Amino acid sequence: MSDRFDLVIIGAGPGGYVAAIRAAQLGLSVAVVERERLGGxxxxxxxxxxxxxxxxxxxxxxxxxxxxxxxxxGAVGVDLPAVVARSRRVADQLHAGVRHLLARNRVTVIEGExxxxxxxxxxxxxxxxxxxxxxxxxxxxxxxxxxxxxxxSRIWTYRHALVxxxxxxxxxxxxxxxxxxxxxxxxADLGAEVMLAEMEDRILPAEDExxxxxLTGCFARRxxxxxxxxxxxxxxxxxxxxxxxxxxxxxxVSHAIIxxxxxxxxxxxxxxxxxxxxxxxxxxxxxxxxxxVAGLWAIGDVTGPPWLAHKxxxxxxxxxxxxxxxxxxxxxxxDGIPSCVYAxxxxxxxxxxxxxxxxxxxxxxxxxxxxxxxxxxxxxGEPEGLVKTVFDAxxxxxxxxxxxxxxxxxxxxxxxxxxxxxxxxxxxxxxxFPHPTVSEAMHESVLDAFGRVLHx
Amino acid sequence: MPIDVTMPALSPTMEKGTLARxxxxxxxxxxxxxxxxxxxxxxxxxxxEAAEDGEVLELLVPEGTEEVPVNAVIARLRGAGEAGxxxxxxxxxxxxxxxxxxxxxxxxxxxxxxxxRAEPAPGKGAAPSPQEIPAASPAAGLHALLAAPARxxxxxxxxxxxxxxxxxxxxxxxRLRGVDLTALRGTGPHGRxxxxxxxxxxxxxxxxxxxxxxxxxxxxxxxxxxxLEAGPPEIGPPFETVRLSTMRKTIARRLTESKATxxxxxxxxxxxxxxxxxxRSELNRVLEGRGIRISVNDMLVKAxxxxxxxxxxxxxxxAGDHIxxxxxxxxxxxxxxxxGLVTPVVRDAAAKPLSVIATEMRDLVxxxxxxxxxxxxYQGGTASLSNLGMYGIRDFAAVINPPxxxxxxxxxxxxxxxxxxxxVAVAHMMTATGSFDHRAxxxxxxxxxxxxxREIVEAPLVxxx
Numbered sequence: 001m002s003d004r005f006d007l008v009i010i011g012a013g014p015g016g017y018v019a020a021i022r023a024a025q026l027g028l029s030v031a032v033v034e035r036e037r038l039g040g041x042x043x044x045x046x047x048x049x050x051x052x053x054x055x056x057x058x059x060x061x062x063x064x065x066x067x068x069x070x071x072x073x074g075a076v077g078v079d080l081p082a083v084v085a086r087s088r089r090v091a092d093q094l095h096a097g098v099r100h101l102l103a104r105n106r107v108t109v110i111e112g113e114x115x116x117x118x119x120x121x122x123x124x125x126x127x128x129x130x131x132x133x134x135x136x137x138x139x140x141x142x143x144x145x146x147x148x149x150x151x152x153s154r155i156w157t158y159r160h161a162l163v164x165x166x167x168x169x170x171x172x173x174x175x176x177x178x179x180x181x182x183x184x185x186x187x188a189d190l191g192a193e194v195m196l197a198e199m200e201d202r203i204l205p206a207e208d209e210x211x212x213x214x215l216t217g218c219f220a221r222r223x224x225x226x227x228x229x230x231x232x233x234x235x236x237x238x239x240x241x242x243x244x245x246x247x248x249x250x251x252x253v254s255h256a257i258i259x260x261x262x263x264x265x266x267x268x269x270x271x272x273x274x275x276x277x278x279x280x281x282x283x284x285x286x287x288x289x290x291x292x293v294a295g296l297w298a299i300g301d302v303t304g305p306p307w308l309a310h311k312x313x314x315x316x317x318x319x320x321x322x323x324x325x326x327x328x329x330x331x332x333x334x335d336g337i338p339s340c341v342y343a344x345x346x347x348x349x350x351x352x353x354x355x356x357x358x359x360x361x362x363x364x365x366x367x368x369x370x371x372x373x374x375x376x377x378x379x380x381g382e383p384e385g386l387v388k389t390v391f392d393a394x395x396x397x398x399x400x401x402x403x404x405x406x407x408x409x410x411x412x413x414x415x416x417x418x419x420x421x422x423x424x425x426x427x428x429x430x431x432x433f434p435h436p437t438v439s440e441a442m443h444e445s446v447l448d449a450f451g452r453v454l455h456x
Numbered sequence: 457m458p459i460d461v462t463m464p465a466l467s468p469t470m471e472k473g474t475l476a477r478x479x480x481x482x483x484x485x486x487x488x489x490x491x492x493x494x495x496x497x498x499x500x501x502x503x504x505e506a507a508e509d510g511e512v513l514e515l516l517v518p519e520g521t522e523e524v525p526v527n528a529v530i531a532r533l534r535g536a537g538e539a540g541x542x543x544x545x546x547x548x549x550x551x552x553x554x555x556x557x558x559x560x561x562x563x564x565x566x567x568x569x570x571x572x573r574a575e576p577a578p579g580k581g582a583a584p585s586p587q588e589i590p591a592a593s594p595a596a597g598l599h600a601l602l603a604a605p606a607r608x609x610x611x612x613x614x615x616x617x618x619x620x621x622x623x624x625x626x627x628x629x630x631r632l633r634g635v636d637l638t639a640l641r642g643t644g645p646h647g648r649x650x651x652x653x654x655x656x657x658x659x660x661x662x663x664x665x666x667x668x669x670x671x672x673x674x675x676x677x678x679x680x681x682x683x684l685e686a687g688p689p690e691i692g693p694p695f696e697t698v699r700l701s702t703m704r705k706t707i708a709r710r711l712t713e714s715k716a717t718x719x720x721x722x723x724x725x726x727x728x729x730x731x732x733x734x735x736r737s738e739l740n741r742v743l744e745g746r747g748i749r750i751s752v753n754d755m756l757v758k759a760x761x762x763x764x765x766x767x768x769x770x771x772x773x774x775a776g777d778h779i780x781x782x783x784x785x786x787x788x789x790x791x792x793x794x795x796g797l798v799t800p801v802v803r804d805a806a807a808k809p810l811s812v813i814a815t816e817m818r819d820l821v822x823x824x825x826x827x828x829x830x831x832x833x834y835q836g837g838t839a840s841l842s843n844l845g846m847y848g849i850r851d852f853a854a855v856i857n858p859p860x861x862x863x864x865x866x867x868x869x870x871x872x873x874x875x876x877x878x879x880v881a882v883a884h885m886m887t888a889t890g891s892f893d894h895r896a897x898x899x900x901x902x903x904x905x906x907x908x909x910r911e912i913v914e915a916p917l918v919x920x921x
Contacts, residue, residue, distance in 0.1 A: 328645075330643075394632065395625060395628055395629055395632060396625070396628060397625050397651070421623060421624075422623030422624060422625035422626060422650055422651050423623075423624055423625070424624045424625050424628055426624065427624050
C-alpha cells in the first residue's frame with residue numbers, strides 16, 4: 001500500500017473523521033491516524049456517552065414523578081453498571097459507524113501515535129506517511145492544575161465520571177462550564193448530594209446572565225448547592241473520601257470531578273521543530289485552518305475555543321474544501337456556532353448575550369418568554385424554561401438567542417438558521433410556528449422584543 | 457406622466473450638441489444623479505444625469521446624433537412608482553415617489569418600490585444601440601429572472617424590492633445606510649448579498665469618497681471582463697472592499713475605453729534641459745518680487761502647446777467620421793488628487809506668458825486637490841501632459857485621455873552623460889514619451905511634434921518671443 005496521500009489527518013475525532021470523509025468525497029486520497037478510538041472524545045468519551053447517561057437520569061426523573069401524570073411506577077432503583085453499560089454500547093455502536101463510514105469513503109485508517117517528522121511527513125508507529133497536506137485534529141484533554149489532579153478513584157475527570165463503578169454519595173463538581181453543569185445535573189438526578197463550585201461569579205459563565213441565574217434557581221430547587229466566586233484551593237483524597245478546601249473552608253465529599261476546562265493536545269507532535277506558531281498551546285490558524293507552515297492545517301479543539309464537536313466538524317469541512325481547491329469556501333462565522341448544555345433543564349444559545357451585545361455598542365431590544373405561558377411545556381409537565389432574544393434595535397438583526405427548558409437544544413437551530421439567513425424580526429414574526437410546540441415560545445420571545453407578545 | 461429628459465445646456469453659450477453615447481437603455485431603472493448619457497460640444501464631453509428616479513421608457517435620439525438643440529427631448533422616463541409599473545411592485549398606500557434626491561445618494565431617501573435599479577448590464581458600456589430590443593438581450597432576460605424572486609422574497613410591507621438576491625438584513629441595512637444594493641457583489645451563497653457586503657460598502661463609502669465628490673452608486677464603468685470573472689477571492693489573503701467613487705468609475709470607464717479602442721503608438725525622445733533650467737532660474741529671479749515661481753512643468757506645458765501649434769496636424773483628435781483639427785492648444789495637465797486624478801486644462805497655453813501659466817496651474821492644482829474644479833476647468837483639452845519626474849521616474853508611456861489625440865509623458869530631469877562635440881559631457885536630461893492616437897496622428901506627424909517639442913525646450917527663449 002502506498003504511503004503517499006493527498007491528505008494525512010492526525011486524529012479521528014469529529015473534526016478529523018469528518019474532514020477525511022469530505023476530502024475523500026472531493027476525490028483526494030486520505031489517510032487518518034488515530035491513537036485511540038475512531039470518533040475521538042466526542043463520540044467515545046464526551047457528547048454521545050454523556051447524552052446516553054443523561055437520558056437514563058431523565059427517564060429516572062420521569063418515573064420518579066410518574067404519579068404527577070396519574071401513573072404508578074413504584075420505587076425506581078438505579079443499576080449503575082447497567083446504566084454505564086448502555087452508555088458504552090451507544091458509544092461502541094457509533095464508533096463502529098465511523099469505521100464503516102471511513103471505509104466506505106476509502107479513507108485509510110492507521111492506528112498509532114503520530115509525529116510530524118517534517119512538513120508533509122507523518123511518522124505513525126513504524127510507518128512513514130507522506131501527505132501533500134496534513135491536518136492536525138488532535139483535540140484536547142481535561143485541564144488539570146497542580147493542586148487539582150485526578151486520581152481516577154475518588155477524584156475524577158469527565159473520563160472517569162462517565163464510567164463510575166459506584167454512585168458518589170456526596171459529589172463536588174469543580175467548574176461550572178458545560179461539562180461541570182451536566183455532571184452535576186446527572187449525578188443529582190441519580191441521587192447524589194451535589195455541590196457545584198465555580199470561580200467565576202455565576203455558573204455557565206459563557207451564557208447570558210439571565211440564563212445562568214435561571215439555571216441556578218432550577219438547580220437550587222433540585223437541592224444542588226451552587227457556590228460561585230470561589231476557588232478550590234486544595235483537594236486531597238484518602239481511603240474514605242475527599243477533603244476539599246473551598247474559600248478557606250474544608251468540605252468533605254465522597255468524590256470530586258475536575259471540570260475546569262480543557263487543554264489542547266499540541267505537545268509531542270513535533271510542532272516545535274517545524275516552527276508551528278502556537279498561542280498558549282493552541283495551534284494558530286487562519287480562518288480556513290492554515291497554520292504558518294505551508295501544507296499544515298489545524299482544526300477543532302487544538303486550535304482553541306469554543307471546544308465544540310460541531311465547530312471541529314465545520315472547520316474540518318472548510319479545511320478539506322480549501323485543500324481540494326473548491327471555490328466558494330467560506331470561513332466559519334464564529335458567532336453563528338450554537339452552544340448546548342444538556343442539564344435538566346437544557347440550555348442552548350447562539351450569538352451574543354445581552355451584555356456582550358451592549359458591550360459591542362448595540363442598542364438592543366430584548367424579548368423574553370417564560371415557558372409557563374407555553375401550552376406544550378405545561379402538558380409535558382416541564383414548564384420551567386425561558387426563551388430570551390436579543391435584537392439590534394436599529395437594524396432588527398437577531399444578535400443572540402438564549403434558551404433554557406425542555407429540548408431547547410433541538411430548537412436552537414431555528415434561531416441558528418434565522419441568523420445564517422440573516423433574518424430580521426420581520427421574517428421571524430412572519431414565520432408560522434406550529435401549535436402546540438415548545439417552539440412557540442421562540443415566536444413569543446421575538447414578539448415580546450417588539451412589544452407584541454400575545455400569551456403573557 | 458412620463459418624465460421628459462431634455463438636452464442640457466452645458467454652458468451658457470451652448471445651443472446644440474452631439475449625443476455621444478447612451479449609458480442606459482430602455483427598461484433600465486435609474487436614480488436621480490445616475491449618469492445616463494454623454495453629450496459632446498465642441499469643447500467638452502459632459503455627462504448627463506437623471507434628475508429623478510424612474511425607469512427608462514425610450515431613447516428618442518440615437519447615439520452619435522449631432523446638433524441636437526438644447527432643450528430637445530432626448531429620452532423619456534417613467535417616474536418611480538408611477539402607474540404602469542408591474543402590479544404588486546408597489547405596496548399600496550406607499551408614497552408614490554421619493555422626492556427628488558439630492559446629489560448625495562447616501563442622503564437620499566430609501567428608493568421607492570419602482571426605483572430599484574437594474575444591475576449594470578453586461579456589455580452596456582460597449583455602446584449599445586438604442587434599436588436593440590431590450591427583451592431579447594440576455595441582460596434583460598437576466599433582470600427578469602432576478603426581479604421575479606426578489607419581489608416575492610419581500611415579506612414585510614415597506615421594504616423595497618431589490619433586483620439582486622440579498623438577505624433580509626442586508627436589504628434593511630442597505631436602506632439604513634443608504635447603500636445601493638444593485639452596485640454590490642454578493643459574497644453569500646449563489647452570490648446573495650449578505651449584511652457584511654453592505655457593511656463593507658458603507659464603510660468604504662464613508663472612507664473613500666474624496667471631498668466634493670458625489671457619493672452615489674452609479675455603476676458607470678462598463679463591467680470589464682476581468683472584473684466579471686475575477687470576483688472576490690474566496691480563499692486568500694484578507695481584503696477590504698473599497699467602493700468605487702464616481703471619479704474612480706470615470707477613470708475606469710474612460711481609460712478602459714481609451715486602451716481598448718484607441719490604437720496607441722509611442723515615441724520617445726531625450727531632451728536636454730540645461731537651457732530651460734537656466735532660463736527658469738533667471739525668470740524666477742525676476743519674478744521673485746511678484747510671488748510667482750515658474751516650475752519646469754509650467755514651461756513644459758507651454759513648450760508642448762507651442763509645439764502643437766507648430767505641427768497643427770498633431771493638434772487633432774479622431775471624431776468618428778472626421779478628424780477635428782484644433783486651432784488652439786489647450787493642455788490638460790494630469791494632477792494626482794486623493795482617490796484618483798483629474799486633468800485641469802490650461803487654455804491657449806502657447807499664447808500665455810509663463811507667469812500666467814504658473815499662476816493658473818497653482819490655482820488649478822489647489823482647487824483640484826480640494827475637489828473644487830468646475831467642469832469647464834477640466835473639460836475639453838486638445839492634448840495632455842503627465843509628469844512623474846518628481847517620483848524619480850525616468851520615462852513612461854501614458855494612456856491617451858479621449859477624445860484627445862495625444863498625451864506627453866515626461867520623466868525626471870537628471871544629470872546624464874551626453875556626447876557633445878565628440879566628448880562626453882554632463883547635461884541635465886529628460887526623457888519624454890508621446891502616446892498618439894494613430895487614427896488622427898500618423899507616426900511621422902507625431903515624430904515631427906516630438907522634434908518640435910525638443911527644439912523648443914532646448915532653445916526655450918523662443919517661448920518668450
